[in-house]
Amino acid sequence: MVHVSVIGCGNMGSALIRGLSRTGNHTITACDVDEEVLDEVEPYCETTTTDLAEAAEATVVFVVVKPDLTAGIVDDLDLSAEQTLVSIAAGVSTDALEPRTDATVVRVMPNLAAATGDMAAAVAGDEITDEVAELLDDAGVFVEIDEAQMHTSTAVNGSGPAFVFYLIKAMMDAGVESGLNPDEAKVLAAQTFKGAAETVIQSEESIDQLIDDVCSPKGTTIEGMKVLRESTADEAVAEAVFAAERRSEELAGEGDDE
Numbered sequence: 001m002v003h004v005s006v007i008g009c010g011n012m013g014s015a016l017i018r019g020l021s022r023t024g025n026h027t028i029t030a031c032d033v034d035e036e037v038l039d040e041v042e043p044y045c046e047t048t049t050t051d052l053a054e055a056a057e058a059t060v061v062f063v064v065v066k067p068d069l070t071a072g073i074v075d076d077l078d079l080s081a082e083q084t085l086v087s088i089a090a091g092v093s094t095d096a097l098e099p100r101t102d103a104t105v106v107r108v109m110p111n112l113a114a115a116t117g118d119m120a121a122a123v124a125g126d127e128i129t130d131e132v133a134e135l136l137d138d139a140g141v142f143v144e145i146d147e148a149q150m151h152t153s154t155a156v157n158g159s160g161p162a163f164v165f166y167l168i169k170a171m172m173d174a175g176v177e178s179g180l181n182p183d184e185a186k187v188l189a190a191q192t193f194k195g196a197a198e199t200v201i202q203s204e205e206s207i208d209q210l211i212d213d214v215c216s217p218k219g220t221t222i223e224g225m226k227v228l229r230e231s232t233a234d235e236a237v238a239e240a241v242f243a244a245e246r247r248s249e250e251l252a253g254e255g256d257d258e
């Protein structure tokens, strides 16, 4: 059981709170300046507060505010060496935060699927504390990466859900255009993405082999795959990832436009 606080309970903070509350394993303090946001997460927390000092009492403190507000919050927290500070802000490095706190600093790039316990997260830092590992395990799956790769992780798994939502909608819209009603199309498209993702995770086959497994000779899939292979769909996905990656570099002050 970990005493954890989440400072900033907007889109990402509330997803983390919901995910961490699912196990019932943790004592959660939610902190935000916005009382309405706190009302939304109140059912998933032991404590809600607008007082930063109360959030600073937790063993692990997640700072989940916009990147440009993160350093200022860390300054105000005044954490001790026994505590862990987790920053999830795009483009904010551990080097920028470590001089501002005595706590162990861990950088995490999570995603919105934390809410359902399906988060894909990347984590970097000199010391990934046991408490942080336990929390990330409870909200989904995490991998440890070098911090230099954080811009790529920000694009792939941080921004990634939006790219996947877009693709699900494209498949759903095609189903509707061909006659499915929107509710049916949404279930069929979304569950197909979920099932395909689970198959990739659980199967020992390569993704190319899995594609072949769906393509019956002279069947339907092979016709659709011909269209995809002759298109630039893979390039468009790659360009979306690279654009998000560039923006993360810019936010870190490493790009052209800070």
Ligand SMILES: NC(=O)C1=CN([C@@H]2O[C@H](COP(=O)(O)OP(=O)(O)OC[C@H]3O[C@@H](n4cnc5c(N)ncnc54)[C@H](O)[C@@H]3O)[C@@H](O)[C@H]2O)C=CC1
Binding pocket: 007, 008, 009, 010, 011, 012, 013, 031, 032, 033, 034, 037, 064, 065, 066, 067, 069, 073, 088, 089, 090, 109, 110, 111, 112, 158, 159
């Ligand atoms: N939205 C996403 O899918 C992801 C976001 N992130 C990172 O998470 C961070 C937050 O992003 P979102 O949740 O999307 O933003 P958001 O705008 O939805 O939420 C930010 C929250 O912080 C609160 N806040 C602002 N100042 C505060 C203060 N002084 N004390 C306490 N709370 C304060 C706001 O009231 C708001 O509820 C960003 O740094 C972003 O890079 C990382 C991965 C995914």
Ligand SMILES: O=C(O)[C@@H]1CCC=N1
Binding pocket: 090, 154, 158, 159
């Ligand atoms: O769009 C953003 O900047 C944040 C970081 C990754 C996902 N959302």
